[in-house]
Each structure stands twice: as C-alpha cells, then as structure tokens.
Amino acid sequence: MIEVIFFGQLTDATGVSSIMVEEVANTDMLINLMKMRYPSLASSTYMVAVNNTMVTENAIIRPGSKVAFMPPFSGG
Amino acid sequence: MIEVIFFGQLTDATGVSSIMVEEVANTDMLINLMKMRYPSLASSTYMVAVNNTMVTENAIIRPGSKVAFMPPFSGG
C-alpha cells in the first residue's frame, strides 16, 4: 500500500487529508489516479514529495512509501 | 564663559571631563588653547561639536556655548 497525504487548500479539493491506495508504479500514475478520484485537483497547484523528498519529474514509488501532495507553502 | 567637555579616552589625556574657559572667538583658537593646556591632546583623534552640532571647519563660538571634544564613537 501507499499512503497519500494532502495538505492546505488541497484538502478542500479532496475532502480528506490522508488515504491509502494500492501500489502504483510511479508518481505520474499516482497523480493521474488522484485527478480521476478528485477532479478539482486538476485545477490546483501542488508539488509532490515521496518519502519527504520533493520530486520534479516522474519518480518510482516503492511499496510502503508516503506520497505528499502539497500546495505552495505559506508558513511564517 | 565657555564650557568645554571631554569624552572617552580624551579624559585620559586631559584628566578632566569638563572645564570653564574665558571666551575665545572660534574653535581653532579654542583647540590651540586646549592643546597648550593638555599637550597629549595633540596626539589624540577627536571631533568638535559646538552646542551639539559637529563642526568640521573653524566655527565661531558665542559666549555661553558648550564645546565638546569627542574621540571616535564606540557605542552599541
């Protein structure tokens, strides 16, 4: 399983902060899956991190990974 | 009379922090007078302020003025 977590305004789009999904091979596939499940994600701005490391291109997701969908940061 | 005040390391050179002197016409004359009275002033670095205003050239000193001899600042 893969843990997918959503933050900030993305939780408005998804209605959840964390879900478990069946294994998917890579981040491109996971992103497509999430956009199908939560259509309003498509119009959102976000970055993706796998196991706390930001990914900018398609990246492999190993089983047991934690994948974060994060909107622009607004701390401080 | 004119009040002449010394600060910081200049008080080591003069041994006093404040003296009253008879009227002198301008700062050049006062500086010469002070150097005669306190010879180690000649080897000191200082700025002169008349009534809290820094003077960089020879300036008139009116009776009742306060003239400050000040070494480089070291606050903070």
Add this chain to the structure above:
Amino acid sequence: MDTNKIKNIFTEGPVEASFIADSIAKHATKTSIGGHSIFLGQVRADMMDDKQVQAIEYTSHVEMALETMSIIREDIFAKYELTCMHVHHSLGVIKAGEICLFVFTSSKHRKAAIDACSECVERIKAELPVWGKEIFEGEGYQWKINH
C-alpha cells in the same frame, strides 16, 4: 539524514513573550556573543473585502519540514560564523496579534547574526511545508499566500 540531528521547531499555540525572554536570558553565559538578531512573525488582522482575519491556523508536513529545517540549519552554519541559532514555528490556531514564528541567531559580530537571521526567515517561508489558513471573524476562511 541523521535523525539524531533533527531538532523539533514546532510548538502548539503561539510563541509567548516570556519564552522569548527565557531564550534570550539563557545566552548570558555565552560571553563570546556580541550580537543577537531576532525575527518575530506576528499574525495580522488583515481586511479582505469586508472580512477581517481573526486567526491563522497553521498545519505542516512536520516530518518533512523538520528534515528541511535541518538542511537549512546546516547550510546557514556553514555560511555564517554563528554561535547558535534557534527556530520556533507555531502550529494550530494563532490569534491576530500573537507570535507565530521566532528566529534567533547569535554571533561574535553583528553582521553574521543579522544576515543569518534574515536568510533563515526567507528560507523558512519559501522551503518549509507549512500552511496557514486565515480564519475570518464570523465565518469563512482563505488560504494564506506568502510573498
């Protein structure tokens, strides 16, 4: 990443002035310090149209934020001659007028402390996965945007 090195920076609720005072007072024994620089972020009661912000609720991807902060800390210690650096960021609901960020750098000479503090604040705002939800008086909210 050596997790032993990872310090927590998050505290639930606002940073209190008394906490800041204690933090300052603790440095009195470090007599090689000549200058401290402190930045405090305070929640503003901004008006948006006719609604006023009464609080910001902060959430974070904590684990990732702490790893990122650990890297920022290493970078800043490598770049500036600092004696120490402390960072505290609030989570949860912080009311307008309360302090939500406390960055504190100390060094022998002022320039390193001042430059390191300001760089640390910029990096925290740009790089830490933290989000602010601006809660309006009455009802409604909007998501904070950093500039």
Add this chain to the structure above:
Amino acid sequence: MDTNKIKNIFTEGPVEASFIADSIAKHATKTSIGGHSIFLGQVRADMMDDKQVQAIEYTSHVEMALETMSIIREDIFAKYELTCMHVHHSLGVIKAGEICLFVFTSSKHRKAAIDACSECVERIKAELPVWGKEIFEGEGYQWKINH
C-alpha cells in the same frame, strides 16, 4: 530641533530580558504588524593579550546623542514603512553577557522591519556620541573601538 520630539533612549545598567519581553508583549494589540526585527548587543568577554574584558562602562554626550537619535529616527521612518521603532542603549557598567543595546522595529511586512533595524544599528554605532571603556578582570582598561 523640536525638543518635544526627543525621546530618551538611555537606561542606566543592562537591558533585562524581562524588559524586552514586556516590549514585545505590548505590540500584541497592534494587529497591523506582521513582522518584528530585534537586534541585541551583548558585552563580550574578549581576551586582549592575557587580559579578559569583564565589563564595558558606557558614557555618552547624552544631549547630543538624543538629538542625533531623533534625526536617525526621522530618517528611518521616512525611508521605511514602519509601524514603530524602539531603541534602548545602556549607560554605566555592563558586565560581559549582559545586553547593552536593544533595537526593535515593527512593520506590516518583514522586509521593512528587518532593513530598518539593521540600518538603525549601523547608524547608532557610527553616529551616536557614546563611548565604551572595556574594563579588564583584575585591573586595567582599554577604550572600545567600533568596526
């Protein structure tokens, strides 16, 4: 110079952490503030040859310093969008580890507060007629030099 505008910045003895905390806490009602920048100068126990500084004794041409500070304040308010600025400088004997300078600026956005604070500190060090006498452990002293 309108003497009504001249604020005192000098306090006899060190700036206490509790005073800094009170000063911060007083700003909680100013909910247009988004960022505070604070600089603290602390007396260092420097070694000179084999002598250690145990304290600095500060003196000032107070009247002239306050007039100069008043001009610096006006310049900085004209240059930066500040909500407020507070400056406290110690006079008398300040021991190593104690705070001798407290500069505190606040503004809506952090950049004005940070830049104003740093500029204010530089101008205080360069322009205020204040002198520090570094008193050594045991006996002896030397006059402080600002860099």
